Amino acid sequence: MTTISTPITTDIVRGAFDLEQTGRGTLPHRLPAWARTQYDDGQMSMVDTQPSGVRLVFRTDATVVELETVPTKRDYIGAPPRPDGVYDVVVDGNLFAQRTAQGGDVITIDLATGATETTAGHPETLRVDGLPAGPKVVEIWLPHDETTELVALRTNSSVEAVPIDRPVWLHHGSSISHGSNATHPTGTWPALVAAANDVELINFGFGGSAYLQPFFARTIRDTPADLISVKLGINIVNSDSLRLRSFTPAVHGFLDTIRDGHPDTPLLVVSPILCPIHEDTPGPTGWDLSALAAGELRFAATGNPDEVAAGKLTLSVIRTELARIVTQRALTDPNLHYLDGRELYGEADNLNAPLLDDLHPDAATHELMASRFTDHAFGPKGPFSPPES
Template sequence: MTLTPELVRGAAEVEVTPRGLRPHRLPTWVREQFPDGQLLAMESQPSGVRVVFATAATSFTLVTHPTRFAYKGADRPRGRIDVYVDGERVLRDELAGGDRVEVDLATGETAFRPGQSHATTVSGLARGRHRVEIWLPHNETVDLVELRADAPIEPDRTVAPLWVHHGSSISQGSNALAPSEIWPAVAARRAGVELRNLGLGGSALVDPFLARVIRDAPADVISVKLGINVVNLDAMRLRAFVPAVHGFLDTIRDGHPDTPLLLISPLFCAIHEETPGPGAFDPATLGSDQVRFVAAGEAGPGRLTLKVIRAELRSLFDRRSADKNLHYLEGTDLYGPDDEPLPDNLHPSAEAHLLIGSRFAERVFDGGPFSDVR
């Protein structure tokens, strides 16, 4: 059947391309207003986006055309597609082929290598009506080319509370094994809520346009995790950061005056706890089995570290006490100094994503500020 945007969940909009449909996590006006290369690359990777439908089919195939970045000297795992039928995962499919943009980290040079489309097939399903949920890769752009099945496919009409989350590459899923195992997906599936993931690698910078996107988005609960990218990029000093966060929250409140809103401070990251950014690749690890990051900044008046940011966000939250639906969570409650070291010094491991997602569900959805939405 012809794929339609009606089958796509978790995207801001769906672009029609010569190949098919491309989900975007940010709307056109943002992409035109600020066409930053890093932001555009991350928002087109459909983290948290699913193709969802109802069918009596016993077999179906989704054809996608991936586009990925491949870094010389820093190999990264391919994206995967996770297929759930009636709530149970029946297939985890590693992508093959697709287009490849090769990036030389040493020189910054890029080269484009075209490839073939990829087919994900599920067969042998029991007869009867099924709800199918296909999680698209969190780390590769995909065009949805074709959806074939041996019975009609219809949009799924299941309604669940909507959780909108914004954060950095950890929220997008960096180092996670598969799209349904990034930590926001783990928490959403456990809580039984619909996820719209605005985790954007390298791009959680308290940008006003992101606050406007959240302001205008339907949401039953909202969370924002801010701080690590500001340090990574050495993007602000203390004087600019605190008013920027106030403005970010104020903008969200313009559209969601009473919606439960959770402010999350950064997870533990040893290299930036007391050392400012910018962050950088450790050149000694390029080409090794594990590329790592280092903190390259120096302490000084107003320079931001994770310890400074956590203290300031807690103080900011206390000063907004009139907002009874604003809540605060220390990121170190999700991932702290007693947990395993970060493999690349910046992002948690695949196993840690499962841990963070479970902790978030327990602290926030099971008995915390989002418990009423369940």
């Protein structure tokens, strides 16, 4: 075919805050460069480069598209192999094709010791042909849970950038918002919500890493957005990183910073979904070693419920405090709203579809959560519903 190579630049990449030029290609980051200087955390570095919600968007007459990439796979010793990350190709809003990349780097992780080893790999070219003739908008959603360097974009016709002409929704959260256990990038609950409500998604969910860090709040403050939601709490319990007396002012500070840049933007605070192991038992969260010995990845709560009276946090405590904080602030901030996460996934849901690893929902539950979030946030009189004329 006649091949046209298009530089991978910010005009066709959405959902990323920075594009780093590496020795092999372009690495999308979901945190700006300045924020990445404010932590020394391997988990954060990993999820920053896992491109949940990041996609290439362009208009073209091309019938063939090739994307050359270098993915980074994770291999957990003693656990079942992880599936390859999925690339969703969407044409004019409809899922057209899916591809996976077999090559790339591999990080081998020993969960018992925390030791890691990286084996370098090679790029792989993903080809999608048979695209409809004529002008169309093509989106290539990158794997939500697999670090991906972009080497080249090739087509058999020229491409052009597409302006954003719909409301921008920025959502911050932890691994479930990131997309844990969703099977493909447009199947995460935030991506499903965005598609159902025709909004432009910035997925600011970071697996295992949402601790009310100031750099998150500052990034949200400085990012143009028409709608903002923040799902807070579970990672703070997982890490046992705050006590109640520090959690409360940290939430206020986080919201204050967002409001510095978005004083009137609809802002929805969402508490954690149901997670039975941590409803009344504090963190930290650890690996269930008996399950690991059997080749399964499961989590366990290792905290002592007797310490809740001394300020240790459980999900029940966090929900009560978040509801109190939002109620207090809403007296002077009418665009601030609260959603109990158990309305997205609660006790009845856990009976029908238990959390797969005692912490994360399955792919069907992502769809359920998306439907319920849409009903609550975008439905009539919801915090994200268009103002009445």
